[in-house]
């Protein structure tokens with residue numbers, strides 16, 4: 001039996017003692033070992049640590065570009081030894097005594113964010129800024145995540161949502177992270193009928209954002225990406241959407257909008273040029289929503305944009321609309337299954353990462369199956 005070792009001692013990522021001493025059971029968990037290195041390790045199965053916890057037997061997990069950021073050391077909060085993975089679905093195995101909204105046997109989505117539901121920020125729906133020490137993105141970063149057979153979910157009443165019977169695990173897989181992000185970004189962008197909406201970035205989050213923007217029924221939607229194959233994917237699935245490459249984007253937007261630019265811009269790409277593209281393609285008084293996570297600071301050239309009177313909205317997802325997105329999936333109004341292009345068993349997760357990281361074979365999202 002291989003126990004995970006870190007710096008010469010046996011290591012329990014949650015640092016509360018080894019659960020193996022309690023029940024002697026182990027599981028496989030994909031683990032951030034050190035910068036540049038993830039490994040599938042045998043680890044103690046998680047156990048309830050708090051009355052508000054639940055233990056979820058994971059059925060499907062997915063790989064997110066944030067996992068790659070952890071691997072490459074660009075998420076300083078990520079703790080070596082932690083089990084990665086923050087987008088998954090499963091079946092509740094055990095709940096703490098204070099958990100009321102789910103029970104063992106329920107199929108659930110797991111929220112990327114941990115939030116208490118009670119602090120000032122949670123009460124306002126700004127759950128990304130929950131003041132709990134583990135508030136915000138903790139799963140698969142600061143505490144053990146879900147690219148594993150089991151995951152412990154704190155504040156289970158907030159962090160888990162029951163999957164409707166008519167919705168499959170695969171249909172629900174992206175609810176807790178990229179779809180939550182897309183839904184939030186569309187919600188805060190003040191989209192109205194007749195608007196021209198520009199979405200920059202057609203990766204997994206951009207494609208989820210696109211679907212959620214379409215729910216607001218704007219007049220036109222333009223999607224921009226550097227990758228022509230992703231634009232072809234957009235045209236194939238959403239023929240009513242216009243697509244454009246970054247070159248000549250501003251002219252394209254001007255030609256397809258009524259008031260000198262996009263009425264709302266959602267920047268989901270996060271590359272070097274895209275912040276400038278976002279505000280440059282916006283009409284005066286537009287909302288520019290910045291969902292992207294940049295590698296470095298961006299320039300806000302206020303003299304140049306003076307008089308344009310833009311509204312910027314920035315930040316990380318307030319992922320508290322999962323019940324609503326599950327309802328929309330059940331109603332056939334959202335469908336993220338075309339984004340899941342590949343599926344691997346947990347034992348082959350390293351190959352799944354390799355494919356995802358190197359964007360081979362038209363990959364958009366990879367599902368990892370625990371069964």
Ligand SMILES: [Zn+2]
Pocket residue numbers: 064065066067086087112177178
């Ligand atoms: Zn993610």
Ligand SMILES: [Zn+2]
Pocket residue numbers: 115116117118119120121122123129130131132135
């Ligand atoms: Zn809170």
